[in-house]
Amino acid sequence: MRDRLLAAEKVKSIDWRGEALYLLDQRSLPFEENWLACADAQGVAEAIRDAVVRGAPAIGIAAAYGVVLAARERKAAGGDWVAALEDDFTLLADSRPMAANLTWALNRMRDRLRRIQASADALQVLEAEAVSIHESDREANLTMAQLGVELIRRHQGNAQAVLTHCNTGALATGGFGTALGVIRAAWLDGMIEQVYAGETRPWLQGSRLTAWELESEGIPVALNVDSAAAHIMKTKGVTWVIVGADIITANGDVANRIGTYQLAVNAMHHGVRFMVVAPSATIDMALASGEDIALEERDGSELLDVGGVRVGANVRGFNPVFDVTPADLIDVIVTEKGIVERPDAAKMAQLMCRKRLH
Numbered sequence: 001m002r003d004r005l006l007a008a009e010k011v012k013s014i015d016w017r018g019e020a021l022y023l024l025d026q027r028s029l030p031f032e033e034n035w036l037a038c039a040d041a042q043g044v045a046e047a048i049r050d051a052v053v054r055g056a057p058a059i060g061i062a063a064a065y066g067v068v069l070a071a072r073e074r075k076a077a078g079g080d081w082v083a084a085l086e087d088d089f090t091l092l093a094d095s096r097p098m099a100a101n102l103t104w105a106l107n108r109m110r111d112r113l114r115r116i117q118a119s120a121d122a123l124q125v126l127e128a129e130a131v132s133i134h135e136s137d138r139e140a141n142l143t144m145a146q147l148g149v150e151l152i153r154r155h156q157g158n159a160q161a162v163l164t165h166c167n168t169g170a171l172a173t174g175g176f177g178t179a180l181g182v183i184r185a186a187w188l189d190g191m192i193e194q195v196y197a198g199e200t201r202p203w204l205q206g207s208r209l210t211a212w213e214l215e216s217e218g219i220p221v222a223l224n225v226d227s228a229a230a231h232i233m234k235t236k237g238v239t240w241v242i243v244g245a246d247i248i249t250a251n252g253d254v255a256n257r258i259g260t261y262q263l264a265v266n267a268m269h270h271g272v273r274f275m276v277v278a279p280s281a282t283i284d285m286a287l288a289s290g291e292d293i294a295l296e297e298r299d300g301s302e303l304l305d306v307g308g309v310r311v312g313a314n315v316r317g318f319n320p321v322f323d324v325t326p327a328d329l330i331d332v333i334v335t336e337k338g339i340v341e342r343p344d345a346a347k348m349a350q351l352m353c354r355k356r357l358h
């Protein structure tokens with residue numbers, strides 16, 4: 001199956017060309033395909049903050065390349081460039097602090113640097129580390145896709161309707177996608193007859209990105225307003241809700257795009273299974289539970305305009321970007337290290353001791 005999945009990889013949103021990082025600007029999709037060149041850490045941090053690149057794994061990968069660009073500049077400037085690079089780590093870490101993969105990728109780059117310090121080949125070693133972070137996310141996507149398909153097959157042998165939220169596809173990762181990777185692989189295997197994609201107000205990642213990715217591969221997708229989810233679960237024979245994650249805590253709680261929590265509550269009520277798909281880089285064992293997450297809120301004005309046209313009254317908008325789905329509403333978490341059914345702290349700790357499956 002791995003080769004079939006690789007052959008199906010079409011969209012790419014992160015392109016490292018050696019001299020600069022090129023990002024497919026997700027703000028103008030699907031209407032325009034513009035690539036933005038980032039030549040330094042400042043450019044990468046701005047691209048992350050402004051959602052040119054989004055989705056936790058993609059953010060982590062972009063930040064790793066940002067460190068490479070920063071290291072080149074610092075080394076060329078001379079002096080104690082390793083110490084000076086700390087400012088760039090901070091800049092990148094602050095660009096979108098909610099994504100666990102961002103912290104994870106920056107820690108990996110910093111650990112690598114600590115081991116080599118200012119050695120002659122430090123820049124090459126850092127570049128190789130960033131490329132390896134990118135490649136390992138791509139591999140993790142393939143493993144998770146296969147594990148997710150097995151779960152869908154195990155619970156009901158025929159083609160099914162599934163519901164997803166936000167965008168967790170090629171645009172949000174280094175490869176095939178997390179939740180959307182499972183859906184794409186299940187479709188290739190004849191296990192999906194219909195995908196329902198929530199539009200994901202206010203940035204519309206569902207309408208603009210998920211619908212675009214699925215439609216371009218001929219996967220049957222229907223777009224729904226986020227508030228239609230309970231009705232769809234009740235009337236459309238949905239067997240799985242499949243979503244990604246921005247942070248998974250040590251007890252299996254999941255922070256993801258706003259709206260995910262209400263999907264899990266509705267899924268429980270309607271007997272629909274709830275699957276979270278995320279690489280182990282998204283798991284932060286230092287956070288005991290979702291209570292410990294500082295959830296991102298953005299400016300309320302994002303709710304008052306659609307496409308530059310005012311649609312809201314002149315009031316303050318409350319704009320939480322993420323919510324926390326408690327572990328006891330989750331049937332299964334799929335990672336590249338394996339799956340965790342009915343997650344809890346003990347099972348999550350066991351998972352983190354395992355090696356990657358492939």
Ligand code: MRU
Nearest residue numbers: 054055056168172178244245257
């Ligand atoms: O605000 P976004 O668009 O970055 O939110 C993205 C999500 O919530 C995704 O579900 C999550 O990052 C997983 S992406 C594979």
